Amino acid sequence: MTDIARTINTQDWELAKDIVSTLNAFMASKDLELQEGHFVRFQNHRTLTSVQQQYMSKALNLTRDVWEKMVNIQDRSVSMTHDGYLKLYQMSQPDLSQRFGAILLDEGQDVNPVIANLVQIQKITQVTVGDRHQQLYRFRGAVDALNSPSMRDAEKHFLTQSFRFGPAVAYVANVILSFKGETIPLQGLGQPTLVKRALPDDLPHRTYLHRTVSGVIENALRLVNQNHRMQWIGGIDSYSLRDLEDLFYFSRAMNDQVQQRKLLTDYADYDQYVAIAKATQDPEMLRSIKIIENYPDLPQRIEQLRGASVTSELDATVTLSTAHRAKGLEWDFVGLYDDFSADPLSPDIDAGKRDDELNLLYVGVTRAMKILAVNSLVIDILQRFKDNRSVIASIA
Incomplete structure (x- = not known):
């Protein structure tokens, strides 16, 4: 962003941010020309005021200038990105x-x-x-x-059989997908898989899948006191532990210890951070606040997490991941953590968000090969699918 601000000769960081997001939206799109639809900030506005229209026009013109500098091999003021290379190739419409x-x-x-x-x-x-x-x-x-x-007219073939898990996991997956209107059942043809409320204590290794990064950290802080060796999918440094530590220091008004200075510019103080988290119901922010409240010695706990971290599953007793990162992976024993807070069956949720949340649950439950431990949200979905207490009772 600093390159962009320097190129357009501005210290207006809000404008620079809008230019970056507009440029990224254009490079990710199928469009051959940069247009108003790429201006992310006002995408959900039905109408714009005169001031907003003028601001958008200014930002779009500056974004076009930046793009021209990116594609000009004689101009090194703005670096070409990997997304930019790909966009240029697509714009050439290759045969x-x-x-x-x-x-x-x-x-x-x-x-x-x-x-x-x-x-x-x-x-x-x-x-x-x-x-x-x-x-x-x-x-x-x-x-x-x-x-x-x-x-639309393509020949379609459906692969509906999985040899990863057995019928029990397939049943849970099918219940979840039924709320999306899926009518073609998934068949679990693997070894019998148990579905439980919790994983047994005596397992040699277990995997926990989470909805949020802060959920991963919260669970890790619980597990580290049980002397587990923890593998973090994607590496421990990709889970924003430093950001959480910064927020801890920010909450204590120890701003000289905060490395991420953006935290200090975005929020007047920690009280404002909390107020915004509550107003927006942002799950990552709310869970981070909860962690800070529960762990007054958080920096020392984070050092414990780093000490208990291992890079290979061969050396781990626990693997931690978000459900997003778990896609394509599989483990013997999988538990879903209880940080899937959004209810996908709420009448207040829009259809796109509903499908996003159901997809994430579907991916999560289908990672297990031997035992799946479902969370309270999945149990609730099972009960709503078949308002029958026997469904819940059958889960040991």
């Missing part, structure tokens, strides 16, 4: 038929629009593989290429 007879797009349910367009403009045979119920990154602008207009 791949000169070299290839077919193209396969994997993970088609969660693709960047620019990649989807790059594939769909080809005249060669197209094969798109994916599971629409595993679309997890819609919040990043990912689209489901399986449901694009170009696939």
